[in-house]
Amino acid sequence: MIEVVEAAGRAGRYFAQSLRLMVGQPDYGAYVAHMKATHPEQAPMSYEAFFRERQDARYGVGTGRMSRCC
C-alpha cells in the first residue's frame, strides 16, 4: 500500500516536472543540487532569479533558436 502511494507521489512529481519543462523551466532542485556538488564556492541563484534566467533563455533573448514546432 505504501509503495502504491509512493509511486503515485513520484508519478505526480514527474508529471509536474514535465509540465514545467514543457514551458522551459527545468527542475530548480536539480539545479541547486548541481551547484552544491560542483560549485560549492558559488551561491546558487534564488528561485526567482533562476525563473527569470530560464524564461529569457527559452524565448531567445540574444539567440535565434526556435523552441517549438508549427
Add this chain to the structure above:
Amino acid sequence: MISKLRSHLAWAGVAIVGALSLAYVALARGEAVSALWVVVAAVCVYLIAYRYYSLFLATKVLGLDAQRQTPAWRHNDGLDYVPTHKYVLYGHHFAAIAGAGPLVGPVLAAQMGYLPGLLWLLAGVVFAGAVQDFIVLFISTRRDGRSLGDLIKQEMGTVPGLIALFGAFMIMIIILAVLALIVVKALADSPWGTFTVAATIPVALFMGVYLRYIRPGRIGEISIIGFVLLMLSIIGGQYVHESATLAPLFSYDAKALTWMLIGYGFVAASIPVWLLLAPRDYLSTFLKIGTIVALAIGIVIVAPPLQMPALTQFAAANGSGGPVWSGNLFPFLFITIACGAVSGFHALISSGTTPKMLENETHARFIGYGGMLAESFVAVMALVAASCIQPGVYFAMNSPAALVGSNVDAVAQTLSTWGFVVTPEMLSQTAADVGEKTILARAGGAPTLAVGMAHILHQVVGGKAMMAFWYHFAILFEALFILTAVDAGTRAGRFMLQDLLGSFVPALKRTDSLPANLIATGLCVAAWGYFLYQGVVDPLGGINTLWPLFGISNQMLAAVALMLGTVVLFKMKKDRYAWVTALPAAWLLVCTLTAGWLKMFSADPKVGFLAHADKYAGAVAEGKLLAPAKSLAAMERVVFNDRLDAVLCGLFIFVVLSVLVYSIKSILAARAERRPTVQEAAFVPFAAAAGAGGD
C-alpha cells in the same frame, strides 16, 4: 527461450488485431465505420513499429550505447544541460513538436476521404517521420547537442549548411503566413471568436505582470487563474455574439483582421518576452496538452461513426483534385499532410533543447521515435474529427466561394450536384449550433476541426447546448498557440535576419540596439504579412496557394534531415543499414520535387502558379476582368504574386537539390575511406554507476 517466444506471440496478437482493424477500416463499404476501428488500427501499428522497428534502429543501425555519457552529464550546468528523467523529457519533447501542423494537414487531406490520409499518416510516421526525429536526436546527442544547421555544416560542409539555414528561414516565413491565415479564416466575421481571442491579450498581460512582480515564478497558480479567465472569455464571447451593440465592435472581415494581426505581430515581438509571449506560451502549452487528452477520451467514449467516405471522387487518379486543394493524390496528398507523418521542422527541435537533456543515449529511442508516434496519433484524431462531420458540411466549410457560391442555397445546390447530401437548412443549423453567422468558406482546418471537436465533445459534456462553447473552445485553443508561434517565430526570424543582414550592414547585427531590432522585426513581419495578405485576397481562399508551399518546404526540410542521417550512417560505416534513411529521403524527394515542379509548371491553372499567372496576364492584355478580381490593378497583383510563388518554389527546389549534391559527395568520400569518418564528440564512459543502465 520459451518466455521470449511467448512475448513474440503476444506481439503477434497485437499485429493481428491491428491488421484486422485496418482491413475493416479500408474495406468496409456501405455502412459508416466507427472511429474506434481507426484508433485501434493506429495504436496497433504504433506499438508494433515501436517494439520492432525502433528496436532494430536503436541496436543494429545506430548502436545506442548505454555506457556513453550524454551531453547532459558532460556539460551539466543545471540550466540548459540537465540529465532529465525519460518520461519528463518525453513530455517536453512532445509539447515542442506538436503544434497546429498535425491538426490542420489531415483536416485538409480529408477531401480525398479518410483512407489515403490515414494510410500515409501510419506509413509515413513509421518509416520516415519517427526515423527522422530519432536519428537527428541521436546525431545531435553525439555532438554535444548541436543544431541542425551546425550538424550539416560539420558533416557536409559550410556551403550546404548556409543553404539549409537560408531554406529554414524561408520556411519559417511561409509557416508564419499560413498559420496566421488559419487564424484569420477562423475569426473573419465571427464576433464570438474574435472577442475570445482578443481577450487572451489582456489575460496574458495580467499573467505576465503577476509572474514578474506579484508572485514571481509561480507558474502553476497563475496558469490556473489564466485558464479560468479564458473560460470566462469564451462565455463573454457568447454575450458579445448575442448583443446587438457589442457584436459589430468585434466583427471584422478578413482584410481588417490581417492588418490587425500584422500590427499585433510587430508589437508582440518587440515588447519584453515576460510580458506577453511567456505567459501565453504557458496557457497555450497546457491547453494544448489538455485538449489533446480530452479529444482522445472523447473519441473513445463517443466512438463517432465516420461520415466521410473512405475515398471521395476527388481521389480519382485523373482528376485535378478537389475544391479544398488542387492536384492529384500523388504527389499532393504527401505534402498536404506534413506534420503527423513526417515533419522537417522536428529536426530543429530534435537538435535543439532535447539532446541537451537526454539522461542516457538509449532514451533517444523512446523520446525521438516514440514522441513522433504520439504526434502522429494527434494527426489521426484530427482526421477522425474532420471525418465524423457530414461530408456536405465539410465541403461547404472548406470550398472557396468562387467555386461553390457564397450563400447557403447556392452552396447546398452546388454540393448536391457533386453528390453530397446537404440542404441549406443543414448549413444554417450547423452555423447556429456553433454560435456563428456562417460556416461557409472557412478553409484552413481550424474551424472544421472545431466543428468536429464540438460534435464529439458535446456528446461527452454538456449536450447540444454546449456545442457552441466547445466550438469556440477549440478555436481559442488553436488561435492561442498559433499566435504564440507567430510571436516566437517572428523573434526567431528577426535574429536570423539580423545575422544574415549583419554580414552586409554590421550595425544591424547588434541585437542590443533598439533601432536594429525594430528594423529587423519590421522586415520579418512585412515578409510573412505579405504572404498572409496575398492568401487572404486569393480568390481560391489562400490555403490553396500557401498550404502547398508550406508542405513542400517542410517536407523538403525533412528530406534534408534524412539525407544528413544517410551521410552520417555512411560515415559510421553502416552502409548496409543506410536504407533506413535513404529510402524515406528518396520518397520525400520524389514527392516534393514533383509537387514543386507541378506547382511551377503544370498547365492546369488550378495547380500551376505560372499557368495561373498567364491566364490572368492574358486577360489583362485583353483588358478583361476575371472574377473575383475587381480591377486591373488587382489582376496585376494576382499575376505578380503567382510569379513570386513560383520563384519561391524554385528556390526551395534549389535548396534541396544542392543539399542532395553535397550529400552524395560526402557519401562518396565516406565510402572511399576504410575507417569511420564521423566527427562525434569523444567517447566518455559513465564513471561507475552514475546514470548508467539505460532502459
